[in-house]
Amino acid sequence: MAANERTGADAVPDTSWKARVKQIGPGVMAAATGVGAGDLVATMVAGARYGYALFWAVILGTVFKLALGEAVGRWHLGSGRTMLSGWRTLGRWATGYFGVYIVVWGFIYGATAMSASALPLNAMFPVLSVGGWAVVCGLVGLGLVWFGRYALLEKIMTVLVGVMFVTVVGTAIMVGPNLLELGKGAVPTLPEGSVAYVLGLMGGVGGTITVAAYGYWTFAKGWRSPRWLPIMRLDNAVGYITTGIFVIAMLVVGAEILLGQDLTESDKGLLSLADTLAADYGQWARIPFLVGFFAVAFTSVIGVWNGVSLLFADWWRTWRMPRQAPPETAESYDHKAGMHSVPYRIYLLWLTFPPMLLLFLGKPFQLTIVYGVLGALFMPFLSGTLLYLLNAKSLMPAEHRSRWLSNLMLALCLGLFAGVAVNELAGLF
Template sequence: MFFTFASKRHARLLAALGPGLLMAGAAVGVSHLVQSTRAGADYGTSLLALVILACILKFPFLEFGPRYAAATGESLIRGYRRLGRWALALFALITLGTMFIVEAGVTVVAAGLAGVVFGLEASITQLSAGVLISCLLVLAIGRYRGLDLLMKIIMTVLAISTLLAVLLALGSGPEWRALDPLANIDRVWTAGGIAFTLALLGWMPIPLDVAAWHSLWTLERAEQTGQRPSVRHAVFDFHLGYVGATVLAILFLLLGALLLHGSGEPLPASAVAFSGRLVDLYALTLGEWSRPVIAVAALTTMFSTTLAVTDGFPRVLRALIEVTGKVEASEDAVADAGRHRTRYVGALLLVTIGALVVIHFFGHRFTALIDFATTVSFLAAPILAWINLKLLTSEHTPVEYRPRGLLLGLAWTGFVFLVVFCLIWLGWRLL
């Protein structure tokens, strides 16, 4: 009987796994490949401690997504509506104000890498269209099941290839001074250093609005498996993905420090040129044979991010439409499911077309585009942190699943951290 119980418990845990890897796939992208690598290339390991601190202090607010979904059976977005229209409006404003730029930012990097890896001679808009069409096919044909399976494969390949790349870098006799965290600290305390640091923290390891995405993925996974996860299993799944995303952020920063710091090679401003330069410098340092390893790590990173983001925003838009109460359910469950799916596809096309418009006009300045998007996400972080904390400590969350003890203390510490750094940014911009 014990083995039967253990087997059932194991099966329930396996049924809960998936949303955490989707969150990791969304996280491990621009913030890691571009921003973490730039941090290592420009500042060595001087920003490493701050990256780790940001990951720790953002942890509670992102964990609240799957916690709330598993505890209540509804998404954070519906929870925001329960708090009041003000909370839902703030979240909607942040989402609508950033979704095209965020989608464009992750897509141009994936497109640039695809052009380099496959040797494609095309404009950044054409390459981006190809990447987005690939994502659309996966999401339209495979739906959540296809997304879940493909993300597990991608994240496995990514973790192995990135770890291998770091080990190769450590074994190639790099400039060890680049690993001294104090060697470049003076460069951090400059106008450019502070601006980059705040942009880095905006998406490190992922924007806080992804907590709402995670809650939607948790519910979708429950519908797919026919089993609503326990809070314990949902949180374990989140821990798995979040720890993986944090470790990979550290690895990409180390790659930038070990291979690019002090090289004298400026990182280009266009997506294709940036991607090509990144892979070239790694190959020159480690040897030409290592080029496929670096290319696979980089391309899988960005495709996983683009795929997750391309799914996340339409889910949020559909949830916002449905939670306003303007869409009423009927007695025909099949018809309701069809309309539910239609709203997702319509939102998917809207986000894709909007991103392509942004890419067409601003894709040639992708580093500026990414810095803008990450900075906006950073400034929005205290607002989202406060809403999530208020919801999880309110009457809308069952008492036994409300954050307490260390988690609650960490949440308040993280909230203060986000507010202080936003004030620093505002003071820096004003003065």
């Protein structure tokens, strides 16, 4: 067992700069998990269709997720309760809503994550179809998470993030961003037909439901008291700023290489991009990009299979609690028990096998757009409940309640996502 996993709630963290950097991990897990399956594919498509016009949505998405991630981490460390324990205090409607949502979301997302991971593998090794590679990715992710501990998963994710940075950002630098157009894209505009893409960008920069998993990873890391809040804030910022850079890099690649192409009509858009890179820069440019794209996508498989399964296991635990059960503390939540529980393993199987039915539709890009829209429906719920929980005098100590900036960001996030979600749903009907 790693030393940081043995840390108790009363431990005093080393706050030196070197020690803080060594502790970075849960934020990278949370941000890289979400940026894997939904963001980069949707961003590449958005760049191909609208150029740099939606750059502003990437910026806002990063800022909002910074605020949400900090709020989730502060709830766990400041109150000593998990996210599901907090929702339980709001009544059965909150936990009931989340229970229905996580089941539906898992079915869509399982297919999205596996297909996004399979696209670059199919491009490099066409011996299997996209659906075939997706099945392989799902099974490998299932095995890693089923048998792996948090410390191992964090190490694997860190390596994949390193590969992501070198390859994806390197590709964007190689193709050369148009800085003037990028600057213009920082001014909010809504080109015709772009609402779903805006939802995908803002709702998925570093995850949607995966944001709520962040607190569980802080507990797994051994952070169990408010003393860890400064380290949590650094960790959260590093994670979301890093993934924001990844998403910008993919927007650049889409805008510079694929502008004008309708990638949603075929699952070969990624292969076309790789071939374009090879034609323009040589075969050496093709493989690193595909390897990087796989690293980006597969982090979401590992992270979701672990983090969202922990959320489901905790939902089952809190749903079955007696109404008069005493409030839990950080020490009463057993992360290891959650990872070995029956509900945890059932949800792992739910993420892996039923979604395989969707893998052979032949349109993995559409799945990622659907995921972005579906994920955005969760954001008003998360931001609204956090706004209440972090200001509740009966739940949060005064020194850790939200201040004006956090409340402003959560309120803006609530209003924005509620508005765009209602607009999108109205358009569907």
